[in-house]
Amino acid sequence: MRYLLLLAAILGANTEPTDKSATAQTAALYKNLKKLATKGYMFGHQDDLAYGVNWRYEAGRSDVKEVAGDYPAVYGWELGGLEAAQEKNIDGVPFKKMRQYIKEGYERGGVITISWHARSPYGAEKGAWDTTHGTVASILPGGNNHQLYKGWLNELAKFFLSLKGNKGEMIPVLFRPYHELTGNWFWWCRNACTTEQFKVLWRFTQYYLREEKKVHNLLYVYNTAGDFKTKDEFLERYPGDDAVDVISFDSYQYDDAAKSDWFVKNTNRQLQLMGEIAAEKNKLMAIGETGYEQIPFAGWWTETLAKAIGGHKISYVLVWRNHGYNEWMKKMHYYAPYKDQVSAADFVKFYQQENTLFEKDVAKERLYE
Incomplete structure (x- = not known):
């Protein structure tokens, strides 16, 4: 019965x-993504075209493509730093290059999603990871940083409006602002602002981009952390059905996948809860971020991730970026396989599954028509 409700x-x-x-x-993409979710789920990768393990900014390259023979269906990008009019985002990707990569993925038929690790309005030192209580209140209408925040949104609007296809049309974007909003590590999380303040932040942001800046190529993605245990917890900061197009959560594997099935069981349980919400509210749903750093378990793709998703009708799942060696962390930092990586063969099996959709699959669907 629950499956029938979700399908309906x-x-x-x-x-x-x-x-x-x-x-x-944008309207066509939304309509077609609803149809596509009945066939399978799209695979996505953060910063896929910009860099991978041991390479950066090489035209046509993609760790995913070099393993599976196909690009991901969903390309994830990040706007942190744009609010300060910087040339590069917080991961070092020049916005000029990002704009070109977005166009390339779109022209091939892929889907674009963008997150925003906005810096704290109280300073750049901690970036998005400032948990000072009252930060959100300061940027809301009447707050002492409200004009600063509108300046940030002006920068975002210019970027979104600059994303154009070969025919001059606006490129649609699944915009995922204030992600992991139920966590306790960003300045917009529940430890740093009240539920009502967050809802006002979301709705003001949306109002300003739509009504003041005339940005109409965005679908809005509500994205919680992976810590919710009930539907009420998931929806605690939900800004309203009229303000959200996609519901999602982030969840990573941290324990030993070869010895523990916790990730499979927990993700499945959370997708069950989110699926019920999606059915009640008629929303698309997704896993906004996931992954297993360095993917040390050779069968993770088919034996863990695919089983965690199971038969749930999600729109997409996105794994995090392939940074390579991280000097700050002093270790390798990647979430998709590269050629000869231990899980590469299993990733090919994952790619070959009927319900996993990559770029060639979605290009056939002509999502923007």
Whole structure:
């Protein structure tokens, strides 16, 4: 019965995004993603085209493609640093290059999602990881940093409006601001602002981008941390059905996947809860971020991730970036396999599964028409 309810929601009559002035391509993407979720889920990778293990900024390269023979269906990007008018984001990717990579993925038929690790309005020292209580209150209307925040949104608007395809059309983006909002490590999380303050932050951000800056190529992704145990916890900071297009959460594997099935059971349980919410609210759902650093378990893709998702009708799953050796962490930092990595052969099996969708699969669906 629950499956039938979710299927009915996915195929429901309401196939319009929350932005009633959305561009034609954005509205088409939303409608087609609902259809696509009945066939399988898209695989995504953060910063896939910009760099990988032991390479950076080499045209046409992708660790995912070099293992599976196909690009990911979803490309994840990050805007942290744009609010300060910097040339590069917090991961060192020049925004000029990012704009080109976004266009390349879109023109091939892929889907774009963007997160935003905005710096604290009280200073750049801690970046997004400032947990000073009252930070959100300071940027809301009437707050002492409100004009600063509007300046940030002006920078975001310019970037979103600059994303154009070959025919001059706006490139649709799944915008995932204030991710992991139920955690306790960012200045927008529950330890640093009240539930109502967060909702006002979300709705003001959306209002300003839509109404003041006329940005209509965004689908909004509500994204919690992976710590919720009930539907009420997941929805505690939910800003409203009219303000969200996709619901999602982030969840990473930290224990030994070869010895523990905790990730499989926990992710499955959370997808069950989120699936019920998606059915009730007629929303798409996704795993916004996931992964297993260095993927030391050779069968992680088919024996862990695929089993964790199971038969749940999610839109996409995105694994984090392939940074390579991280000087600050003093270790390798990557979440997708590269050629000859221990899980590469299993990733090919994952790619070959009928319900995993990569770029060639979604290109056939003509998602923007």
